[in-house]
Amino acid sequence: MCISKDSEDGQDSHQQGPREACGVVAVYGVDNAALTLYNGLFALQHRGQEGAGMVVSDGKILHYCKGMGLVSEVFTGDFAEHLPGRIGIGHVRYSTTGASKTVNVQPFLAECRDGMWAIAHNGNLVNAGELRDRYQKQGAIFQTTTDSEILLHQLADPTYFGQRDRIRAALAELCGSFAFVIARPHCVYAARDPWGIRPLSLGRLGKGHVVASETCALQQIGAEYVRDVNPGELIKLDENGVKSLRFADVPVGGYGQCVFEQIYFARPNSHVFGQSVYATRTAIGRTLAREQPCDADVVVPIPDSGVLAALGFSHESGIPFELGFIRNHYIGRTFIMPSQKSRSSSVDLKLAVVPEAVAGRRVVVVDDSIIRGNTIQKRIGVLRRAGAREVHVRIACPPTRHPCYFGIDFPETNDLVAAGRTEEQICALCGADSVGYLSLDGLKSALENSGHYCYGCFTGRYVCGTEHVVCKHALERSGPDQLEDRHHRYGVMMQ
Ligand code: SF4
Structure with missing residues (x-):
């Protein structure tokens, strides 16, 4: 029997067709970061309708709000008053690894030796199973069933901790597609995989900066497009402006931007x-x-x-x-x-x-x-x-x-x-x-x-190795839970 793609309404893709795979936004140095993130996430809603979340830093403390549902359902009433600050990251989710349930809604937060970290991810890490296995053998406790959480464990890994730039060391170990935004109390980071599979753009808003999966979010926020985050690039946004760092060289096989972003996923005004x-x-x-x-x-x-x-x-x-x-x-x-x-x-x-x-x-x-x-x-x-x-x-x-x-x-x-x-x-x-x-x-x-594009779903030739790929629910402990209650989760994480 054949069933087909259904393009717009958020169905379980195992019944339907290709689905978007999340959208991310980050802001630094903007008035009312929570409302700015809201506008950006609203513009990216087509990339994921299962859950939404944001983390905002007031300079010392990371505040968060996340839950299952659309942006307009998760962030309601006076939500921005719970999230004071000028720095933050946000995420809309469609699940490609890990079931559709509250615990998997991003951003994810953790406290490491040097304070709080929050991450949000668009993409799919094809070596997530391997890395997760390694950390679990060392005694790590995973809180979610997603591939994305791996990055938090890498950032807390004592092996990386001694290194001058452990974010770059961690990113260099990842295989697959990723556009990551990372929040700390005093700055944000954004990184794009070495193949450039998923899009990520940098914009300017007043004296501050914005990063988003698509330029339609910059437009919605009122930010001016500056440039794309380059494949293999990590950028840091802080009081000194934009700092560009590389964590990977151009891959031997070249870039692999997802052509389906052009055909189907991205918004036409992007x-x-x-x-x-x-x-x-x-x-x-x-x-x-x-x-x-x-x-x-x-x-x-x-x-x-x-x-x-x-x-x-x-x-x-x-x-x-x-x-x-x-x-x-x-x-x-x-x-x-x-x-x-x-x-x-x-x-x-x-x-x-x-x-x-x-x-x-x-x-x-x-x-x-x-x-x-x-x-x-x-x-x-x-x-x-x-x-x-x-x-x-x-x-x-x-x-x-x-x-x-x-x-x-x-x-x-x-x-x-x-x-x-x-x-x-x-x-x-x-x-x-x-x-x-x-x-x-x-x-x-x-x-x-x-x-510079990936055409793998037409040709079967992929830009990076797929031998360790795990299926969507492979990291579940007790099977997918598609119907977990929807609710808001507010909180703070102290520096
Ligand atoms: S073009 Fe590549 S990245 Fe995009 S949907 Fe096809 S296989 Fe996936």
Whole structure:
């Protein structure tokens, strides 16, 4: 059976498709850090809807607030009064390692010999199992079931402690994708993995600085974009401004920026990896129209993620663009629903067809990707029942035939509809009149510095070793607990 990607509503990805893998924000030297972080996290909500948290330093003490749910649900009322200060970090979570439960909501805090540390992470550490095993053999007690907590144990590790710069020593040992933000009482740090898999940008706000997963957060905060944090770079933000340090050289195989950030994950008003997401997606749609032309009457996007590729397709082909599907924005997050049956019914409720836009017409439907296959299958059925004469499917990336190990929650190979199937077989399975994918070269033609990207989910060739990868729930002690109560957690950690 094939089920498919569902793009926007926070479903359990093991029922649905690729999901974002968290967003991070850090601020230094800004008025009311808590409210600034709130605005930044709000802009990054698309990267994770399971939980949110922030840590703010008033210069001596780290205050925190975190919980399960959306940013607007976790930070309510007078939350900012509990979090005084001008320094802080924040996080929105989608779980890729560790179950969806309160204890795994970031930032994580710990007290080391030299005081308090707080960390927040976007990405996936492929050697987390190995490192965790090493620390547990030494007697370390882990508080969460995530890969991210490893960094706190490294920072507390006496082996590193004697080193002049133990943060860099710790980061250098990590393998996989990471954009880390780290808070101390008097400064913050931000670091990006040597391959640059996940995005991380630096901005200026008044006399202070901001770091965020995407530039849409800088825009929301009112910060001016300065530059991206470079792969393998650790930056320190304190009273002396921005200090840049390197913890890794350029990898032998080169960089591996996640191309799915451009295709699907990032917000269209962001620039990621130095390139406008809006411009990239419309360019992809134009290339798709040239590579996979279609004799049709209307171009219909699958909202929201297929909209810009469909727009580009329409511009290039001259076929009119129509909103044949309308999205229901009030459906809620289905990951908290207890059964697969309730999740499935929410999928059906999410998009409504507009019969007037498609009846009697030859429709070309454009989506960003097909993962498991059943959502597009359902939507083709909906279009036919609404009177579409023909339904042709055009996909704004190559067939997705391999899993991702770097922080995107793809299903395993067996559940990917394109694995082991030709386009003709996928077409027959989905019930379309034709299916056409963008080629890998076509995708690369829309990218600046296309050699700096990871294409692993299309090619099976990954930027770093995946032999020690652990599955999402491998670090659970007693199995996943998807339904833990949602509540706020406030607190302070004394310096
Ligand atoms: S395998 Fe695919 S989703 Fe994962 S980092 Fe590479 S391009 Fe992104």
